[in-house]
Amino acid sequence: MTVETKLALTEQDIRSFSEGKQEPSWMTELRLKAFGELETLPLPTPDKTKITNWNFTEFPVHTVDSGKFTSIAELPEEVKAVVNAEQKNIYIQHNNTPAFLSLSEELKAKGVILTDIHTAVREHSELVQQYFMTDGVKVTEHKLTALHAALLNGGVFVYVPKNVVVEEPIQVIYLHDDKTASLFNHTLLVADENSSVTYVENYLSTVDHADGLANIVAEVIAKDNSKVTFGTVDVLAEGFTTYVNRRGVTSRDAIIEWALGMMNDSDTISENTTHLVGDNSEGHVKMVVVGRGKQKQNFTTKVIHWGKHTEGQILKHGVMKDAASSIFNGIGKIEFGATKSNAEQTSRVLMLSEKARGDANPILLIDEDDVTAGHAASVGRVDPLQLYYLMSRGISQHEAERLVIHGFLAPVVNKLPIEGVKKQLTEVIERKVR
Amino acid sequence: MSTLVIKDLHVAIDGKEILKGVNLTINTNEIHAVMGPNGTGKSTLASAIMGHPKYEVTSGSIELDGEDVLAMAVDERAQAGLFLAMQYPSEITGVTNADFLRSAINSRRKEGDEISLMKFIRELDSKMEFLEMDLDMAQRYLNEGFSGGEKKRNEILQLMMLQPKFAILDEIDSGLDIDALKVVSNGINQMRGEGFGSLVITHYQRLLNYITPDHVHVMMQGRIVKSGGPELAQRLEAEGYEWIKEELGIEDETVGQEA
Numbered sequence: 001m002t003v004e005t006k007l008a009l010t011e012q013d014i015r016s017f018s019e020g021k022q023e024p025s026w027m028t029e030l031r032l033k034a035f036g037e038l039e040t041l042p043l044p045t046p047d048k049t050k051i052t053n054w055n056f057t058e059f060p061v062h063t064v065d066s067g068k069f070t071s072i073a074e075l076p077e078e079v080k081a082v083v084n085a086e087q088k089n090i091y092i093q094h095n096n097t098p099a100f101l102s103l104s105e106e107l108k109a110k111g112v113i114l115t116d117i118h119t120a121v122r123e124h125s126e127l128v129q130q131y132f133m134t135d136g137v138k139v140t141e142h143k144l145t146a147l148h149a150a151l152l153n154g155g156v157f158v159y160v161p162k163n164v165v166v167e168e169p170i171q172v173i174y175l176h177d178d179k180t181a182s183l184f185n186h187t188l189l190v191a192d193e194n195s196s197v198t199y200v201e202n203y204l205s206t207v208d209h210a211d212g213l214a215n216i217v218a219e220v221i222a223k224d225n226s227k228v229t230f231g232t233v234d235v236l237a238e239g240f241t242t243y244v245n246r247r248g249v250t251s252r253d254a255i256i257e258w259a260l261g262m263m264n265d266s267d268t269i270s271e272n273t274t275h276l277v278g279d280n281s282e283g284h285v286k287m288v289v290v291g292r293g294k295q296k297q298n299f300t301t302k303v304i305h306w307g308k309h310t311e312g313q314i315l316k317h318g319v320m321k322d323a324a325s326s327i328f329n330g331i332g333k334i335e336f337g338a339t340k341s342n343a344e345q346t347s348r349v350l351m352l353s354e355k356a357r358g359d360a361n362p363i364l365l366i367d368e369d370d371v372t373a374g375h376a377a378s379v380g381r382v383d384p385l386q387l388y389y390l391m392s393r394g395i396s397q398h399e400a401e402r403l404v405i406h407g408f409l410a411p412v413v414n415k416l417p418i419e420g421v422k423k424q425l426t427e428v429i430e431r432k433v434r
Numbered sequence: 435m436s437t438l439v440i441k442d443l444h445v446a447i448d449g450k451e452i453l454k455g456v457n458l459t460i461n462t463n464e465i466h467a468v469m470g471p472n473g474t475g476k477s478t479l480a481s482a483i484m485g486h487p488k489y490e491v492t493s494g495s496i497e498l499d500g501e502d503v504l505a506m507a508v509d510e511r512a513q514a515g516l517f518l519a520m521q522y523p524s525e526i527t528g529v530t531n532a533d534f535l536r537s538a539i540n541s542r543r544k545e546g547d548e549i550s551l552m553k554f555i556r557e558l559d560s561k562m563e564f565l566e567m568d569l570d571m572a573q574r575y576l577n578e579g580f581s582g583g584e585k586k587r588n589e590i591l592q593l594m595m596l597q598p599k600f601a602i603l604d605e606i607d608s609g610l611d612i613d614a615l616k617v618v619s620n621g622i623n624q625m626r627g628e629g630f631g632s633l634v635i636t637h638y639q640r641l642l643n644y645i646t647p648d649h650v651h652v653m654m655q656g657r658i659v660k661s662g663g664p665e666l667a668q669r670l671e672a673e674g675y676e677w678i679k680e681e682l683g684i685e686d687e688t689v690g691q692e693a
Contacts (some may be wrong), residue, residue, distance in 0.1 A: 384487050389524035392484050393538035393592060394512035403537065407528025407575070 034149035049298035095181040113159035120157030136219035155186035182212030191226035205237035222254035233261040240266035252278030276310035291324030314345035325357035443494035454656040470653035473688035484518040515599030519589035582609040607641040619644030639671035654687040
């Protein structure tokens, strides 16, 4: 069965949307070119998950209007819970509406940019054009990246200038509370030479069901000797079809650390790729996943070594309950010439019920001799002897299972860089595994 | 006073009968040692009392103050006052020793009556010092990467924190050097008293130099074949097990063999 992929939107709709946002012509052209190629481009082919009958193209409306917030005090309780009261650098998007922005005077003075993507395209046109879907994700990679570019309706731009160290984390919250909304959000984060920043984004559905699409791209450009810590907690509602592509590119001596909490209740295709281009650069991925209900998910994590002496680490822990199924593909690729590089990965999946499915596929693709690489993968159930041990001290079976599951995910959860977000992730895990 | 009564206990693992009718009564304020060569069913007895998932009780009974222990889930047995210091404690990633112990203590208390953090830390620190444990072991993941000796001390730490009515110590002395053995024994001796009884399983008499038992039982072929006072342990130390086998006409003492 093939789903009709014709969009309800026309080229003229795209053009009017772009005009309405007062976008420069390069952006309008980029959208139209992407739109024009939609029909001919194929869907991506995530290994071991067949997505040809998933709905990636039908959605109720392109954009919805939602309210803005004038202060943190005004935020819905669910959002307040993940924001530190003293959080200075924060952007909140309410469905498709840029709803709240705060950046400290100190960072503004140093030239740091934090703004919604539409404003960025207008006001920092050259800078955005230089990095937007050029070195990271390409518009014409496949149908979903083209769809993303054509229909982009939200997101954020973060720029950290040369030699600037951002001490306090930057937090972005994508609040979803309108079930008709679709999210074509683009996060573009550029860390210039010798800079450093910690960024956390939160996808937060506060409605139980979604009728729309989530087609999300994040690009992280880490220039020479910069360091980016990129954390996420994604909690998108059941009903979305979610495609999320988070990609990083490192220049010489740069480091990107990913800490990804994938807690969606939607069917999800997640692609996370780090290109280690510059010599001596590093990419570290830590990911936790909890699947429940009848969710189908695919998590493909790639670290591709181009530069010499590059270091890539992938650590993924997933818990599957009910009839949820997930594929964990981990790919470490070392290109010819990337001598002295090291590619390591570990995937562990814990299944809590008979019907849950988890599949961990570690793959090493190595075109260079002078390298080191390793992988470990395991898929299993909660060890009855661990439960016996805990219960023999008086702990109930339920509490024992809770301890084992939290313990299983702790090595990744503990790496999340904002306390409020770590707490939120722990709570989401609590709720999901109950 | 509390009493643990084991009557005609038969236990099988994977369909194979290991215990073939064990009878044993232990009161608080008593320490019983169960001795015997390897493969005679000692550890099976310990695991069956606690409710290990692999061991199936095929007949017989275990009662604690008249309550049917075999009808209880593992956590209920612990709540009722039983404790097993295991020969091979599980390692649990991501759960710190301290968090685990606090959960275990609070599982015995009512909601709203949880132990205060300060009181918990005070007790934990003092007991760790008593057992000559490195204080940072409280923040390490439960048994993960612990040496054999550290695991045994950690079992005794749990025993001292949880204060059960009856503790079963399953070869707590195996793999311990003499200094560690003294420390562990001190921990158990400190528990001795009106409200505490223990079943000490060992195949070395050495442990009983530090923990003097009130009663000594010898296990062979899945049964208790001889009982006596501390002098029995001393005779075993001096003469080995051969004389018992001769006395009872046993050729092979391991389970699976019939007298």
